[in-house]
Amino acid sequence: MNKLLLLLLSVYSIGIVQAQDQYIERQGEITFFSYTSVENIEATNNQVLTLLSSASNEIAVRILMRSFVFQKSLMYEHFNESYIESDLYPEATFKGDIVDFDADLEGEQTRIIKGEFTLRNITKPIEIKATIVKTNNGYMISGMLNVLIKDYDIKVPPILSPNIAKNIQISFKFQYVPHENQK
Amino acid sequence: MIQVIHAQDLLDVLEAEPIDQQQNTIATFKGTRISIGHSVETRKKGALEISTVNRFWNTPEEESQSFAADKWNSRIGVDYAISDRFTIGTGYGTGYRSVDVFGKYRLFYQRDTGNKFPFSITLFQGGVYRGKSSLKGKLYEEDDPTTMVEISAENKFATTTQLLISRKISRNFSLQIAPTYVYRAEDKLIEDNSPHHFSLGFGGRYKVSNHLSIVSEYYYVANPVDFIDTFGAFALGANWEVSDLLLQFKLTNARNVVEDKFIIKTENNFNFRNGNLHFGFQATYFIQL
Secondary structure (H helix, E strand, O other): OHHHHHHHHHHHHHHHHHHHOEEEEEEEEEEEEEEOOOOEEEEEEEEEEEEEEOOOOEEEEEEEHHHEEEOOHHHHHHHHHHHOOOOOOOEEEEEEEEOOOOOOOOOEEEEEEEEEEEEOOEEEEEEEEEEEEEOOOOEEEEEEEEEEHHHHOOOOOHHHOOOOOOEEEEEEEEEEEEOOOOO | OHHHHHHOOHHHHHHOOOOOOOOOOOOOOOOOEOOOOEOOOOOOOOEEEEEEEEEEEOOOOOOOOOOOOOEEEEEEEEEEEOOOOEEEEEEEEOOOOEEEEEEEEEEEOOEOOOOOEOOEEEEEEEEEEEOOOOOOOOOEOOOOOOOEOOOOHHHOEEEEEEEEEEEEOOOOEEEEEEEEEEEEHHHHHOOOOOOEEEEEEEEEEEEOOOOEEEEEEEEEEOOOOOOOOOEOOEEEEEEEEEOOEEEEEEEEOOOOOOHHHHHHOEOOOOOOOOOOOEEEEEEEEEEEO
16 A cells, blocks of 8 residues: 555656646747748737647647737738638747757757648758757747748749748747746 | 448548638629629738729710810729728729729628638728819809809719628629718808718629639619709629739720719710710729738
């Protein structure tokens, strides 16, 4: 009986240790840029939801498409209605592994994140070069990547193709803190 | 045990996190006009829209040497969004030398998630002053029937009040109904006619592609004037969105461009004969201030 209790207790404590390896960011920042000679488009999303597991070196990101804010309000409507079709595909997601991530390393480390980015239900493998900084209670991860709009079947009418870049630059900055809702 | 926890997908853990999905339904219509009349849409704060509305038609005469079309009517206007809900606008129409102003206030947004609300509702109030009366040829001096009555300035006003109610039924299909009250001061100058008119507007759009939609509108008039024949204004058109420019093409029987006049006093029925068929073209350019 005592042995069984001990076993249960140890399993329970392992569970807690595992959960504490999870870090969360609820207001992550993602900005995308489309630079062309005709016009520059920029939009920022400050409500990106993301988790980091320092035990498995995994990272997962959820991006609500309707939360991108544009300087020009008509662009917001066109982005959601005519290009991203956020009524059909409300979210983009990313799941990846940080290669050679050292969770205990103080200061800055530059790592490659290998993973899969899903936008408009189309999943493509991508590699992102990211800077990871260990903070007081978590991690700060930032970086940049490029996404080709044709990879995700975003249709641009020929007359507007000079206005929208073929290659969209995306930058991100996530500040993770320990995930409080451990199971 | 460790294996079990690792097997749990990090994305699934994220799915369990609360995320604010509560958003208003956007783009019930592409523009602030469906085709000839106002749509429920209001622009976001700081939006300035410059628009030109044109109608072209032919006279019924067989012989005509006019270039392209015999007649032409036009309005040039500016709309400005003071807030996300409140838009004001003004315009000048060439047909009756009319100056019009309007205000549009968004009362409710349709919302399909969270706190659901089934309709978008906007209140529209417009007013117009016409330099030229549309009663020309109807009113003669009693003593000398060869001269026309000069219409005083206070009778050159008209107002239109509309409750625009719409629903984006699917991602491609939207409908609008618009109970409308029109006051046309000059109509009371003709015996036994009331300046008060009631109408019900119907509008719809179907999105053919992400940038192109087919639209139609019809206005039923409950109490038309009896001194001329009038018909419900009808329009069938295509709206094409090209970045900051919205192009609206239409075939209509409405020659006039200000609400009170085309709703109450469209004098032609919709058919393809010269004099009845009007080709309409509207271009709206969007500027964010």
